[in-house]
Amino acid sequence: MTTSHYIAGRWVEGQGSDCISVNDPALGQPFAELMAASVAQVDQAVTAARGALPAWKNTSASERAAYLRGFAEQLGQRREALITLQMRNNGKPRHEAEIDLDDAIATFGYYAELAEQLPSKNRDVPLAAPGFSARTRLEPVGVVGLIVPWNFPLVTSAWKLAPALAAGCTVVLKPSEVTPLIEQAYGQIADALELPAGVLNIVNGKAETGAALSNHNGLDKLSFTGSNSVGSQVMRSASAQCRPVTLELGGKSAIVVFDDCDVGQAVEWIVAGITWNAGQMCSATSRLLVQDGIADALLPRLQVALENLRVGNPLTEEVDMGPLTSQAQWLKVAGYFATAREEGLQCLAGGKALDRDGWFVSPTLYADVPKDSRLWTEEIFGPVLCARRFATEEQAIAEANDSRFGLVATVCSADLERAERVADALEVGHVWINSVQAVFVETSWGGTKGSGIGRELGPWGLSAYQSVKHVTRCLG
């Protein structure tokens, strides 16, 4: 049992009723367990954040920047432990776990810089009308609840924590019950930096704990990353209290490959877009649209590339792809394999769970998938790629946009003018041209349509935790 809740600057044991098993997905076995926080403990965390707010929001921006730099530095000092824990609990290959850690470090460093620039943003507004002056003040939104999923625990939490603290907000973070140990590093770092008690609180638990946080009337805002079904519940509780919400939800993103591409290069991009993190990415490019002129050359190469991936336990083997992170996810993906068989889809690679311990599946490719197939339209969240062919640019754009989601897309073409034109026409929050899953802290993250509300990262990620005030004065 681990004391795993950080409330008002103290580590406490959970008093909830749920016992949470922390699993090694490569073995399908637990290696730790903890008791969830109770509803009363969630309330204590919100109360602590509320109590810490007046002093924290009045710290100077440079003081907050120093704390954020401290977070970046201390994450670096815990490098090996955090990489190993992500490999063990998420099943991430080492190089992916390293990239996640580096992303989190970069995020804290970036928002330290933006925090330092905050005083210069509070400036006078030129008015056309005479006799008045006006000035802008960017104020913290207040106490924010942060609810996150399990697929990129260090990163998703950093994308919320760093801008929230930079803005002067105090926070209660609820990590996923699937990966409840990784974000404890943020509490340990808060301790090491002597961050004032209550500025950062962490409560672990399942849906009950998340609901207790999202329903709490002591929050000024909630920022949620996760599934559409839970996102809509979170939005309902936000609407009941008329408070703002940021939602980062699911995706079913397209990768569009034109026939002027180098086949080998295109295969690399396609494989990375669907097998990184074993496909458990909101931004997985899981719908392949391939132009007629290249499809017959590309699909067999893609099949071989997927079949040749080294799938295994990242802690004991050199692997390209690890297991799925949870048994629930493994069962869900296996359910889609069954649906594909029922629908009579043409399976070119994979389509099955691996016959070994742990929650492994084969990288999978279905070809010529009908537009109304559940595998074409629903988010699977695993290494399952569906392909369709297209003839013209217009057709590719129409098919890519024909989705209730709108998170990201990738466009692969040697004709950069065309690639830019297609990127402009795609109804998503982020497009990669001739690259895949490259996320930079300076650019925004978030989706259109069913993929969410609001943006993270960049200056937009900071604005999400700020309230704009204007002070207008009569000069007469």
Ligand code: NAD
């Ligand atoms: P999930 O919605 O099941 O859980 C997310 C979080 O919500 C967890 O911490 C969970 O405990 C909590 N929760 C569960 N029920 C709740 C409730 N009733 N009230 C409040 N909180 C509750 O999602 P998941 O399975 O952890 O993550 C996978 C999903 O996340 C996928 O749909 C994926 O696309 C999405 N995701 C989106 C992004 C993005 O940036 N758009 C990033 C990562 C993951």
